[in-house]
Amino acid sequence: MAVALVLVLIVVGSVLFHLLSPWWWTPIASNWVYIDNTIIITFWITGVVFAAVVLFMAYCVFRFRHREGNRAAYEPENKRLESWLTIVTAVGVTALLVPGLFVWSRFVNVPSDATEVEVVGQQWQWSFRLPGKDGKLGTSDTRDVTTDNPLGVIASDPNGQDDVLVEAADLHLPVGKPVKMLLRSIDVLHDFYVPEFRAKMDMIPGSVTYFWFTPTKTGTFQVLCAELCGQGHPLMHGVVVVDTQQDYLAWFGQQQTFAQLSAPQQTGAADNAPGKTMAPAKTIAPGLKIAAKLETVGSR
Amino acid sequence: MSVIIVFLFVIAGFAGWWLSHQGLMSKPWLEQGLAGDFVALDRSALPTAKIGLGVFLAVVGCLFALFTSAYFMRMAVSDWQPLPLPRLLWLNTGVLVLSSIALQCATVAARRGQIDMVRLGLATAGLTALAFLIGQLMAWRQLTADGYFLTSNPANSFFYLITGMHGLHILGGLVGLGRTTAGAWNAARPERLRLSVELCAMYWHFLLFVWLAVFALLAGWAATFIDICRQLLT
Amino acid sequence: MVDITPADGIPPAEVAEVELYHPHSWWTRYVFSQDAKVIAIQYSATATGIGLVALVLSWLMRLQLGFPGTFDFITPEAYYQFITMHGMIMVIYLLTALFLGGFGNYLIPLMVGARDMVFPYVNMLSYWIYLLAVLVLVSSFFAPGGPTGAGWTLYPPQAIMSGTPGGQDWGIILMLSSLILFIIGFTMGGLNYVVTVLQGRTRGMTMMRLPLTVWGIFTATVMALLAFPALFVACVMMLLDRVLGTSFFMPAISEMGEQLQHNGGSPILFQHLFWFFGHPEVYIVALPAFGIVSDLISTHARKNIFGYRMMVWAIVGIGALSFVVWAHHMYVSGMHPYFGFFFATTTLIIAIPTAIKVYNWVLTLWRGDIHLTIPMLFALAFIVTFVNGGLTGLFLGNVVVDVPLSDTMFVVAHFHMVMGVAPILVVFGAIYHWYPKVTGRMLNEMLGRFHFWVTFLGAYLIFFPMHYLGLMGVPRRYAELTDMTVMTESAHHLNSFISIMAFIVGFAQMVFLFNLIWSIRHGREAGGNPWRATTLEWQTPQTPPAHGNFGKDLPIVYRWAYDYSVPGAKEDFIPQNMPGSFGPSREPA
Numbered sequence A: 001m002a003v004a005l006v007l008v009l010i011v012v013g014s015v016l017f018h019l020l021s022p023w024w025w026t027p028i029a030s031n032w033v034y035i036d037n038t039i040i041i042t043f044w045i046t047g048v049v050f051a052a053v054v055l056f057m058a059y060c061v062f063r064f065r066h067r068e069g070n071r072a073a074y075e076p077e078n079k080r081l082e083s084w085l086t087i088v089t090a091v092g093v094t095a096l097l098v099p100g101l102f103v104w105s106r107f108v109n110v111p112s113d114a115t116e117v118e119v120v121g122q123q124w125q126w127s128f129r130l131p132g133k134d135g136k137l138g139t140s141d142t143r144d145v146t147t148d149n150p151l152g153v154i155a156s157d158p159n160g161q162d163d164v165l166v167e168a169a170d171l172h173l174p175v176g177k178p179v180k181m182l183l184r185s186i187d188v189l190h191d192f193y194v195p196e197f198r199a200k201m202d203m204i205p206g207s208v209t210y211f212w213f214t215p216t217k218t219g220t221f222q223v224l225c226a227e228l229c230g231q232g233h234p235l236m237h238g239v240v241v242v243d244t245q246q247d248y249l250a251w252f253g254q255q256q257t258f259a260q261l262s263a264p265q266q267t268g269a270a271d272n273a274p275g276k277t278m279a280p281a282k283t284i285a286p287g288l289k290i291a292a293k294l295e296t297v298g299s300r
Numbered sequence B: 001m002s003v004i005i006v007f008l009f010v011i012a013g014f015a016g017w018w019l020s021h022q023g024l025m026s027k028p029w030l031e032q033g034l035a036g037d038f039v040a041l042d043r044s045a046l047p048t049a050k051i052g053l054g055v056f057l058a059v060v061g062c063l064f065a066l067f068t069s070a071y072f073m074r075m076a077v078s079d080w081q082p083l084p085l086p087r088l089l090w091l092n093t094g095v096l097v098l099s100s101i102a103l104q105c106a107t108v109a110a111r112r113g114q115i116d117m118v119r120l121g122l123a124t125a126g127l128t129a130l131a132f133l134i135g136q137l138m139a140w141r142q143l144t145a146d147g148y149f150l151t152s153n154p155a156n157s158f159f160y161l162i163t164g165m166h167g168l169h170i171l172g173g174l175v176g177l178g179r180t181t182a183g184a185w186n187a188a189r190p191e192r193l194r195l196s197v198e199l200c201a202m203y204w205h206f207l208l209f210v211w212l213a214v215f216a217l218l219a220g221w222a223a224t225f226i227d228i229c230r231q232l233l234t
Numbered sequence C: 001m002v003d004i005t006p007a008d009g010i011p012p013a014e015v016a017e018v019e020l021y022h023p024h025s026w027w028t029r030y031v032f033s034q035d036a037k038v039i040a041i042q043y044s045a046t047a048t049g050i051g052l053v054a055l056v057l058s059w060l061m062r063l064q065l066g067f068p069g070t071f072d073f074i075t076p077e078a079y080y081q082f083i084t085m086h087g088m089i090m091v092i093y094l095l096t097a098l099f100l101g102g103f104g105n106y107l108i109p110l111m112v113g114a115r116d117m118v119f120p121y122v123n124m125l126s127y128w129i130y131l132l133a134v135l136v137l138v139s140s141f142f143a144p145g146g147p148t149g150a151g152w153t154l155y156p157p158q159a160i161m162s163g164t165p166g167g168q169d170w171g172i173i174l175m176l177s178s179l180i181l182f183i184i185g186f187t188m189g190g191l192n193y194v195v196t197v198l199q200g201r202t203r204g205m206t207m208m209r210l211p212l213t214v215w216g217i218f219t220a221t222v223m224a225l226l227a228f229p230a231l232f233v234a235c236v237m238m239l240l241d242r243v244l245g246t247s248f249f250m251p252a253i254s255e256m257g258e259q260l261q262h263n264g265g266s267p268i269l270f271q272h273l274f275w276f277f278g279h280p281e282v283y284i285v286a287l288p289a290f291g292i293v294s295d296l297i298s299t300h301a302r303k304n305i306f307g308y309r310m311m312v313w314a315i316v317g318i319g320a321l322s323f324v325v326w327a328h329h330m331y332v333s334g335m336h337p338y339f340g341f342f343f344a345t346t347t348l349i350i351a352i353p354t355a356i357k358v359y360n361w362v363l364t365l366w367r368g369d370i371h372l373t374i375p376m377l378f379a380l381a382f383i384v385t386f387v388n389g390g391l392t393g394l395f396l397g398n399v400v401v402d403v404p405l406s407d408t409m410f411v412v413a414h415f416h417m418v419m420g421v422a423p424i425l426v427v428f429g430a431i432y433h434w435y436p437k438v439t440g441r442m443l444n445e446m447l448g449r450f451h452f453w454v455t456f457l458g459a460y461l462i463f464f465p466m467h468y469l470g471l472m473g474v475p476r477r478y479a480e481l482t483d484m485t486v487m488t489e490s491a492h493h494l495n496s497f498i499s500i501m502a503f504i505v506g507f508a509q510m511v512f513l514f515n516l517i518w519s520i521r522h523g524r525e526a527g528g529n530p531w532r533a534t535t536l537e538w539q540t541p542q543t544p545p546a547h548g549n550f551g552k553d554l555p556i557v558y559r560w561a562y563d564y565s566v567p568g569a570k571e572d573f574i575p576q577n578m579p580g581s582f583g584p585s586r587e588p589a
């Protein structure tokens, strides 16, 4: 009796929790509503199956619990029933898989008008690189990483000279324009994850991975690292700001290009634009800050 | 991972063949009484130790198939620079073949009960296997002398790793062979001796096969072979 | 209908080839014993001991997550060491060892009607190497730098770099060595379990008459033998990377402004190798649980397992399929995106045989005579948690749904439900079921019910709400949940609640341990077959079974393992070794 009741309560409780609890996904800010829809379909199908199986169990426990003189039925198998169940399951699984695969093919096929943005992960901070006027990112190599060239842009590549570097600062993106995020790491695995965008992908040292999305809402969003990357992993936050086209251009205009950033060594004091000398100092700051924080925590 | 998948297909083939003899379609609740006298449904007539060794060799095969898979995956990257195989490996291969042949002779002799031949075969097999190991070590020395160090490049690392693993398995086999040889000199239980000589031979042939595959892999023939197959298919 | 009337004077079954080892002293009887039953108990005790360590670690982690900033001694460094050791111990040193080394050793020889495993000496070695592996693992707690904090997946390059606890100290070296030892030890044991099922079966015990427990353990062992080499290869290669400076998995890396020596390795290669082992591992833990739970349900519902043939096919099918789904753990790893199509399809196909198993379990209850004994309660709880966890698997297996959910708390909730809670519930059910055979006494009923309700409901309350944290976007493996916009105030409260539940559930396990020890002396006498079960282990002449299991003659098997409530039979069960014909279409004997 009690057991059957508890089983029913589990189903009812789970469904109520699902419907009433305040814990649900963050409002979406990208084009990947398809993903949310697929999740909703999945919730429906799996929810029905869960409720059906557990309620059926509850009924059996209630109805066929042992009483004096009872004897179980003898039924080794029932071919027809089993075939039917198999078919129904196969149909359900297909109903889950097919929409999923359609959305996946969208996810992996980047639209041709997407602009490229490079994200570079390192322990434990995010940097970004945007193509300059030529619309192309220059090549890069971890072997070329130095304090003056923290992203390892290959200096001899002309495409790289006008690339805009955002070192350990916020990334801005224009709303409504598809972007292809090119993901790179110079040390360990990281994963660029903005919950509101739904999309994510690991970053692997030695290769470039990617995903694409279109921001659909302006606002400020937090970047979380979603692949264990050492002690600083939970503190490896970043910020993506989705701007209107105007604000975006204004921001873009203030950024430094690779050529400008590497220039100070040659032109020295002649270059007196404010904030210019700040940039390299800022570069290492957050990563080191986290490292320092960990240090103090560790010494406690 | 294609190599390991192919390997597992072969294993699955064996498993499927065996399962197909286990009456998987039968309805056991209807078969009361002494069903075990259907020969195929009972255990195999092979000695248990042989089956045990067979299962173990499947595991070893799996191990080397995985190394091969890893090798191919790494090889696909453009910066791959295979190292030149020392000539000595040819000689070593020959020695290992000899070792297998010697054990095969010992097996035949054991079946015929010619204990002297068994001893001769076992001793030859053991010595040639030792010679193979020494040859492998010399090949390593040659390579390091020529500047192909373990850490200088992934292809080198793979070479040392895979040959080393194979060598370790031979070494393990030598322990078994040593015990068998001791048994051959005591000659206390001929039945038992026959079985252990057969087991040794089985293990030796398998490791020879693994070595040939590894050799082909490291020499780059395996990759060429696969390329040809791929071209034939497309 | 195949009818083989037993001829008169069937000779007793005997396996001539296997020589039974006879102990000569106290040492060889209880310590360096070659008797599978003793080895089983050694395995179980060691696994339980190390499992307790993992349980305590889970409390520490929950303290940190539930009450962030309150416990200073749990630094991020320590937190990562805790999750790594917790995860690795639970999956490998506890569950794999317990199901295969513990239950496998105890049940296989008894259930197939053998006197012992076929290679008892190797079997003994297997345990001692396992113990050594455990000791090496434990020693890493005391090594300079502490245990590794690389996560149980040990992903390079991070695992062997200085930003990870133990990466440049002893931690990772000891972990890899311990795993290598474990695999060697396991292979020795695994050979025994497989070959004993192949060759050790007594007369009449065809494969299709085996209880599903044996089918589950057998298939899982075959899988483990083929999957563990992948972990072995990965461990050896990583060990070389760490100790000798090779670059199997290490590309060019600039660590904190410094260029490392490594060059040209592939981190993805490790992930493929790891998950080629890691996914089958899930089923290595699940299949024995499937098998055992089938027998628990059938015995305690007094009804044959529904669709036995389908159950066997499903076990074999799941075992085979699970080797071609590994990359579903790598959807967002940056591998070629087109793999996603293939692996999502194979993964969802596995759902079909798995679902069939679930249907057959619940259909076994239908028109049964359900005794709500403690093993039965645990079996029911298993179905609930397994169905729940299996269904969330359909989220994560469906490649595009996995994109937002991977590496979040959703994943943590999912795998705890399906391979943490569900198999552990079966372990408990199995212990309540077979304890009387092992000790001759029943476990205390009241303590058992308390243990059941707290464990089942508590675990459900821990892990069900956790899915929703993941849905919000809370990543897993976060030592600190501060400064995150997705973590609302209420989500912090939820986390505290989960932590409190974790402590309550943990406490219930202490009650269980007490019960285990107390009942050895004070439990009710059980008799040889307290559950009135059909399988051979309940038909031994002595309880606990003596050395050699079956007295002078081995039993002869006349029927399958599930002759419960056969019409026409007097009792509602017919032991497998009972001759005679019963059944709907024949004369009552």
Ligand code: HEM
Binding pocket: C058, C059, C061, C062, C065, C083, C084, C086, C087, C088, C090, C091, C095, C150, C151, C152, C153, C412, C416, C419, C420, C421, C424, C459, C462, C475, C476, C477, C478, C479, C502, C505, C506
């Ligand atoms: C009441 C029991 C348990 C509690 C409270 C618990 C709690 C936890 C927690 C808090 C984490 C870390 C989550 C994170 O920060 O990402 C974790 C990770 C994990 N647990 Fe458990 N756990 C329990 C039982 C189990 C069991 C029985 C298993 C067996 C399969 C298991 C396997 C794992 C694994 C594999 C990980 C992942 C480790 C990693 O991320 O590297 N846990 N558990």
Ligand SMILES: [Cu+2]
Binding pocket: A189, A190, A191, A225, A226, A227, A228, A229, A230, A232, A233, A234, A236
């Ligand atoms: Cu991270």
Ligand SMILES: [Cu+2]
Binding pocket: C278, C279, C282, C325, C326, C328, C329
């Ligand atoms: Cu998996």
